[in-house]
Amino acid sequence: MNPLPALARLGFDTGRLGFTLRTCFAACLALLAAWALGLEHPQWSAMTVFASAQPARNMLLEKAFFRGVGTLAGTAVGVVLMLLSGGLPLPVMLGLALWVGLCAFAGNLLRGFVSYGALIAGFSAAMVVLLDIGHPDHVLLLAMDRLLTVLTGIVTALVVGLLFAPKEGEDAVAGEARQLAIRVLRQLTSLLSGTRPGAEEQRQTLRQLALLDEALEPHGAGSLRSRRSARSIRSLISALVSALVWLRTAPETLRAEPVGKLLEQAAGALEGAAPVTEILPLLEQAADLASEHPPLRDAILRLEAAAKERIGVSDGEIRPARIEHPVILHRDWVGARQAALRAGGIMLGLGTLWVVTGWQAGALLLLGTSVMVTLFSTWENPALIMRKVLVGQACGALAALACRWLVWPHATSELELVLMLMPFIMLGALPMAHRRTMLGSIDYCMALLLLSQPALPLKGDLAGTVFTALAVVSAPLLTLIAFRTIFPTDARQRLQVLAGMMLRELQDLCSAPEAALRAATWRARLNHRLLRLVRLSQQAGERAGTQEDGGIAVFAVGMAVLRLRAMLAETDLAPATAHAIRLALARIANAAEQPGRAVQALDELASRLDEAGRGEAESLRAASRALAAQASFFQDQGGRPDAAAGAPG
Incomplete structure (x- = not known):
């Protein structure tokens, strides 16, 4: 009898169950291997398996690589801290707090598994420093033991994963990109034929592009070819976003x-899976015929360039695609700065308290806090996930106490201790595969292993082990409080910061004479910020279309600003026209306070350019319509100077 349908009815993700069982089995193998190697904390190897596990081979390879690099870097820093400080607690804690803060900063700026590696480097140093702070003379041996412990877990996870895990299919992501390209091309066709696509249809396309952009990180993992494929798809997404922006702001009468x-x-050729080389001539001809409408021509040329970049990827050749338009990703400088201050401040405060009180279990509290205050700072809503982590760790602590006092007293050898711990580890596979307990269930295993040292003779009394368990569970509780009180962060707050950054950069473009030279960079970054805005607005539960339309308006106005800046660089520009352009730029820069005046300036300048036979008038009118429709978006962001403040992209 097949039990899978019954498990599915109970809420289990039967497709994921194989992965969770495989992961728990690999953790048991790592525990046994590390014990056999004589490592001091074999259970940490099992913890590393849980931290490294991924359901697909390419993701597993990349995560394991950056886990190893981060561990190596963090271990080296921990050794340096111990040697420079001579093991004195206060200097060590000061250095550790600074390092953890820097790693949190880097982890929030970077993306994917590179970000993960930076965060790992932070608490890997804590693993070296915290548990043997009073023995600097043994620090090299200690660091080697910690490093070998982690590497044992990584190797075990890799071996089991490579044997049993499926490879992530590239066709699914590339196929989704193809379908979205077909949809956008047909929406362009409808508009040019006199039937304007609905706004909600375009919003839905933009949301799917944002989801596809999110999926590119795992798609690009594991090999150089996958990374090139992800890069070219991201370039295509950027071009499709530009086309959608033009669709939303195109004149009603355009035919x-x-x-x-x-x-x-x-679109038909794409639907028939024609090679890129058959599609390019069609896009080239379309761009030539659209020469009377510069914004439309520009959108088609970007689609053509993105299609060229798939040559060498989609046709199976090994040469890298050539990127004609840069792909620049949004970086959350504000969130990174806040994460660094939060992580460094908590580590310094708790570390000082630990040094002053001498609480023995304080090292475990600090270690757990260093992990959670860094790793979870990159989540959209870290406080929400910390509640689930707290429950998982509490269950793990109870399981560790049960193992220690009900099971382990019957063991007669350390091997029996290791074997007796394994059923408790395997038990974690079930909540890890259940839809309601999936988030936070891995922390059951982490807390269980952190509190379970399989060594004879068994040490400590019941009261002492209970207090140690409470110290471990206190780490997610304190981190939860920190995420709620120190720079509170959730999807809505990140959304406000991002919208403010977009508006701030638009204002900078208006006042920067060299803006035209940065046009490609600005446009590429804003493309990605618009996608992030769409995802965050969904996660924050914003009313459909509110933030997307505001972001599109910023993009349209920004394109008009770049065209105006390019005109100002012309040597034969009439003085009166130059004066009108400068006036329009000044009013756009002040659009958050007086959007109506900016709209008026754009309309007047468009009329002047029409009289002069300039093609830029169409772009200015598109910007005027977008700004008039989204005046409230500009005013809302203008009222949040704290959200707009931050470093450039």
């Missing part, structure tokens, strides 16, 4: 049926 027919042919 260009010959261009639309070519785009429809390109």
Whole structure:
């Protein structure tokens, strides 16, 4: 009888269950291997398996690599801290707090498994420093033991994963990108043929592009070819976003049926899985026919360039794709700074308290806090996940106490201790595969292992082990309080900061004479920020369309600003036109306070350029319409100077 349907009815993700069972089995193997090697804390090897596990091979390879690099870097820093301080507690804690803060800062700026490696480096130093702070003369041996412990877990996770885990399929992500490209091309065709696509249809396309962008990190993991594929797909996503922005701001009366027919042919070729080389001529012809409409022509040229970048990736060749337009990702400088201050401050405060009180279990509290205050700072809503982590760790602590006082007293050898711990580890596979307990269930295993040292003779009394368990469980509790009180962070707050950064950069463009030289960089970064804005607005539960439309308006106005800056660089520009441009730029820079005046300035300048026969008038009118429709978005962000403040992208 197949038990999977019954498990599915009970809420288990039967597809994930194989992965969780495999992970727990690998953790048991790592525990046994580390004990056999004579490592001081074999249970940490099992913890490393849980930290490194991934359901697909390419993701497992990349995560294991950056886990190893981060561990090596953190271990080296821990050794240096111990040697420079001579093992004196206060200097060590000061250095550790600074290092953990720096790693939290880097981890929040970087993306994917590179970010993970930076965060690992933070608490890997804590593993070296905290548990033997009074013995600096043994620090090299200690560091080697910690490093070998982690590497044993990484190797075990890799071996088991590579044997049993499936490879992430590239076709799913590339196929989704193809379908979205077809959809955008057909929306362009509809508009150019006289039928404007609905705003909600375009918003839905933008949301799916944002989801696809999120999926690119795992898609690009594990090999150089996968990374090149992800890079070229990200370039395509950026071009599709630009096309959608043009769609939303295009004139109502625009008709260009010959261009639309070519785009429809390109969509049909894509749908028929035609090679890129058959699609490029259609896009080239469409761009030539759209020469009377510069914004439309620019959008088509970007699609053509993105299609070229798939050559060498989609056709199986090994040469890298050539990137004609930069792909620049959004970096949350504000969130990174707050994460660094939060992590460093907590480590310094708790570390000082530990040094002053001499509480023996304080080292475990600090170690757990260093992990959680860094790793979870990159989540959109860290306080929410910390509640689940707290429950998981509490269950793990109870399981560790049960193992220590009910099971282990019957053991007659250390091997029996190791074997008796394994059923408690395997038990974690079930909550890890259940939809309601999936988040936080891995922390059951982490707390269980952190509190279970399989060594004879068994040490401590019941009261002491209970207090140690409470210290471990206090780490997620304190981290939860920190995330709620020190720079409180959730999807809504990140959304406000991001929208403020977009508006601030628009204002900077208005006042920067060299803005035209940075046009490609600004546009690429804003493309990605718009996608992040869409995802955050969904996660924050914002009313559909509110933030997306505001972000599109910022993009449209920004494109107009870049065109105006390029005009100011012309040597034969009429003085009166130059004066009107400078006036419009000044009013756009002040659009958060007086959007109506910026709209008026754009309309007046567009009329002047029409009289002069300039093609930029269409872009200015698009910006004017977008700004008028989203004036409240600009005013809302203008009222949050704290959200707008931050470092550039």
